[in-house]
Amino acid sequence: MSELIQPLIQQENELNWFSKDTYLLIVQQGFRNVDWSRASDELLLYLFLHDEPSIGTKRKQSTLKEYFxxxxxxxxxxxxxYESVREIHPELVTQYQLDLEQRGYKSTTLRRKSTVVQQFLQFLYKYEMVEQDLTKSMKRISLQKDQLVNRDFYEEEVQALLEYFKKNDWYMYTLLFTLVSTGLRIQELCSAKWSSITYQPEANLYFVSVVGKRDKLREVPLFNEVLEVLQEFRMRRGFSGELNGQNTPLFPKPNGDHYNFKYLSNEFTKQIENLQEQFPFIKRRIEMEKQFAESGKSVRFRITPHTCRHYTAAYYLSKGADLKAIQDLLDHESSVTTDQYLRRTRKFSEHAAVKIGGSFMNAQ
Structure with a gap:
């Protein structure tokens, strides 16, 4: 074992979790030169977090925190x-999954937790830090369609909220109008810059460049009326509405900083839920979610920023856009995801009952 590496495996309490220095040192010396039997679980986790899946990419801080x-x-x-993960057997990993299930986690949460653990254990086996593949007995987490989140957001609901917010809350009006018209993820909106807006003559549209999942750069359309609303919002907060390349957030906080996406997402949902006494459809959504929960079903009906992406998909479909175009707009890696977004929309529009109209028996 290298004399440079040996002290590292005994100093996990001194690890700088935010620095890749220790990881790079071990890479330079070679993983094969380390006696992993003496390494702490904390060091193994540190190495896993800094072992990027491909060169040129970097995991986001939110991803690192989730994995940790x-x-x-x-x-x-x-x-x-057991004192260390190196001592366990594959059956214990399965027992962990069953323990999570018994704790009452939803299937979507179970799948997320299992996936992260699986990736960690595969990393250990890949670099021979453990002697066997500890994932070989892991159970797959199936998601029934009825357990998936109901993200439907209907035209009349969107219009009612836009009309209300336009009169009473320009902040929420701007946020909602931008989300439903662009299909932006809330993370993308929070990180987008005003200077990233460009006009494309061939399309006769303005576009904003954003970095989405997988660090993929894409252009998202900003329709003229949406751009005007954003300009008004910025001017109300003391920022320029001119397209002069100002390097400020597209959707700025009052102090000019970018919003934290988790805060903005929670605030968006909370502000809409606060209107449940004014809008029956909001109250009905909350009550339906509670009813399903009481019957042991986990189906969410609340209106969130992600709900807006489903509305965008359905809106473009209604205007004649094909599945591939919608997939590209929303930055879906697979068309299967886009198809799931539109499943309920087509389910009702193509339902057999629609073919016979609004009456079952039209008595004369």
Missing amino acids: REVNQFFSYIHQW
Whole structure:
């Protein structure tokens, strides 16, 4: 073992979790030169977090925090019986999955937690930090369609909220109008810059460049009326509405900083839920979610920023856009995801009952 590496595996308490220096040092010396039997679980987790899946990419801080949290939860479970992950057997990983299920986690959460643990264990096996593939007994987490989040957002609901917010809350009006018209993810909206707006003569439209999932750059259309609303919002907050390349957030906080996407997402949902006494459809959504929960079903009906993306998909479909065009607009890696977005829209529009009209028996 290299004399440079040996002290590292004994100093996990001194690890700088935000620095790749230790990871790069071990890479330079070679993983094969390390006696992993003496490495702490914390060091193994550190290396996993900094082992990017491909050169030229970097995991987001939010992703790193999620991976750290999920693997540490896994550690808390296995450390009840074993000192290190290197000592466990594949069956214990399956037991962990069953333990999560017994705790009442939803299937979507179970799948997310299992996926992170699986990736971590595969990383250990890949670099021979463990002697066997600990994932070979892991169970697949199936998601029934009825367990998926109901993201439908209907035209009359969108119009009613836009009309209300336009009169009473320009902040929410701008946020809602931008989300439903662009299909932007809330993370993309929060990170977008005003200077990234360009006019494309061939399309006769303005576009904003955003970096989405997988660090993919794409152009998202800003229709004229949406751009005007954004300009008004910015001017009300003391920022320029001119397209002069000002390097400020597209949707700025009052102090000019970017919003934290989790805060903005929660605030968006909360502001809409606060209107449940004024809009029956909001109250009905909340009550339906509670009813399903009481019957042991996990179906969400609340209006969130992600709900707006489903509305965008349905809107473009109604205007004649094909599945591939909608997939590109929303930056879906697979057309299967886009098809799931539109499943309920087509389910009702193509339902057999529609073919016979609004009456079952039209008595004369």
